[in-house]
Amino acid sequence: MHLKIENVSKRFGNVQALKGVSLDIVRGSFTTFLGPSGCGKTTMLRTVAGFYRVDGGRVLLSNRVINDVPSHQRNAIMVFQDYALFPHMNIKENIAYGLKIKKLKSYEIEEKIEKTVKLLGIEGLENRNPGQISGGQQQRVALARALVMEPEVLLLDEPLSNLDAKLRMNIRAELRQLQKRLGITTIYVTHDQAEALALSDRIAVMNNGEIIQIGSPWEIYYKPATVFVADFVGTANMLQACIVNTIKDDGVIEVEVSGVKLRVREDNKNLSEKDNIILCIRPETIEILDSSKSEKGENTISGKILNYIFEGASVRYWLETSIGTLIADDFDPSERGIYREEVLLRFHPKKIHILRDK
DSSP states (O other): OOOOEEEEEEEEETEEEEEEEEEOOOOTOOEEOOOOOTHHHHHHHHHHTTOOOOOOOOOEETTTTTTSSOGGGGGEEEEETOOOOOOOHHHHHHHHHHHHHHHHHHHHHHHHHHHHHHHHTTTOTTTTTTGGHHHHHHHHHHHHHHHHHHEEEEEEEETTSOOOOOHHHHHHHHHHHHHHHHTTEEEEEEEEEHHHHHOOOOEEEETTTOOOOOOOHHHHHOOSSSHHHHHHHHHHEEEEEEEEEEEETTTTTEEEETTTTEEEEEEOTTTTTTOEEEEEOGGGEEEEEEEOOOOOTEEEEEEEEEEEEEEESEEEEEEEEEEEEEEEESSOTTTTOOOSSEEEEEEGGEEEEHHHHH
């Protein structure tokens, strides 16, 4: 294990920012701390960086406890949200700053800068000041300044939040490609769910100073462990339900939602009849059918369109149904046009996720 966080706690006055956080991070992986503002994700990142001392627990890097190791000796470099570039230095001087502190020879500094500038695609900017380049270029410079130090761990604190949407998507793809190419252990902090899903090998969802769930992007999105995770990561239809029958042979469970019975394929063996549960149904998993051309069948209900928005590649619908107002996405509206009145909605048993109603 490259980086190990063991039962780490941190308090600021009366605020318990971290509550016994534990996490193992594999060498070369991309791990994201995801959560709302104030959940403790940036505190966790700064603790790993060495800017905060832990009140309890341990941080280990390559099996070495680094609780008392100063930040500049940890070989874990942080890229800040505002990039923290020195405005009075040109780009080359900014990138060289850490190397000069380490007292490398001039030719070594030149070689490392040349290699890193080329890697990040910022050739030709070396003699400009930060105020003379774009936000996207500043982000690359901040990343170059970190990577030129050849850190064991790269720490990124919402580095894309100041960029416009299109540039953010482009740099997101570049960042993931660069991380895979270099194989550097990376810890990323964001409140942007789409960013976390796109970039990460593993996501640690945080709330109130605790990790609520750790898993792959697919697990976090399609198999959320709690209502909080399901609601925070993406959009979800959350429906109160009750189990009316468990059919153990094929893993199918019959549930009832507002008087409507649905069949759900669920691997959880700890469910029993009469258990109160919550169904988590993602909008894109609901199949929208033309009511004039299709008949009602199993796991199918009628829906009346209340509102919709056209999003280019898809149409998002808000629908009034017998089990409540639902959100559903249609990814093929081009040929038939946009539905405007009544439709049928089909739920696939494998794509309904069951959560405990606590």
